[in-house]
Amino acid sequence: MLRGTRRWGLLSVAVLASVSALLESGSAAGASMRARGAYRLKVDAVAYHLPGRTALGLPVRKGVVAVDPNLIPLGTRMHVPGYGPSIAADVGTAIRGRIIDLWMPTNAAARRWGRKTVTITIYR
Numbered sequence: 001m002l003r004g005t006r007r008w009g010l011l012s013v014a015v016l017a018s019v020s021a022l023l024e025s026g027s028a029a030g031a032s033m034r035a036r037g038a039y040r041l042k043v044d045a046v047a048y049h050l051p052g053r054t055a056l057g058l059p060v061r062k063g064v065v066a067v068d069p070n071l072i073p074l075g076t077r078m079h080v081p082g083y084g085p086s087i088a089a090d091v092g093t094a095i096r097g098r099i100i101d102l103w104m105p106t107n108a109a110a111r112r113w114g115r116k117t118v119t120i121t122i123y124r
Helices: 010-025 027-035 107-113
Strands: 038-048 064-066 077-080 084-090 099-103 115-123
Antiparallel strands (some): 038 115
């Protein structure tokens, strides 16, 4: 199956609405989510810049993160230090375990980020 071709139905609609609300509201969304409980996870964050769509059908953009769905379910909201509020909306062949991919708007930005070990906050 090609990346981004799977149809997820209602989950896609819910994730699209969540991404829009999360990216538009910024820190206000983070404050309300902290009240519902969160946990931290240490991961390697790798930056990339490629055009396209995610496994959930979203266009790639800042705030869209590729994860291992066995560790972090698709649709999960999170905060990545130095990157900002994000949502797990994609998977990748090289994403296994505690590795996440962060989309960057340019190749230069992706090279500047490179690969970092960060402690992300995952909201329930």
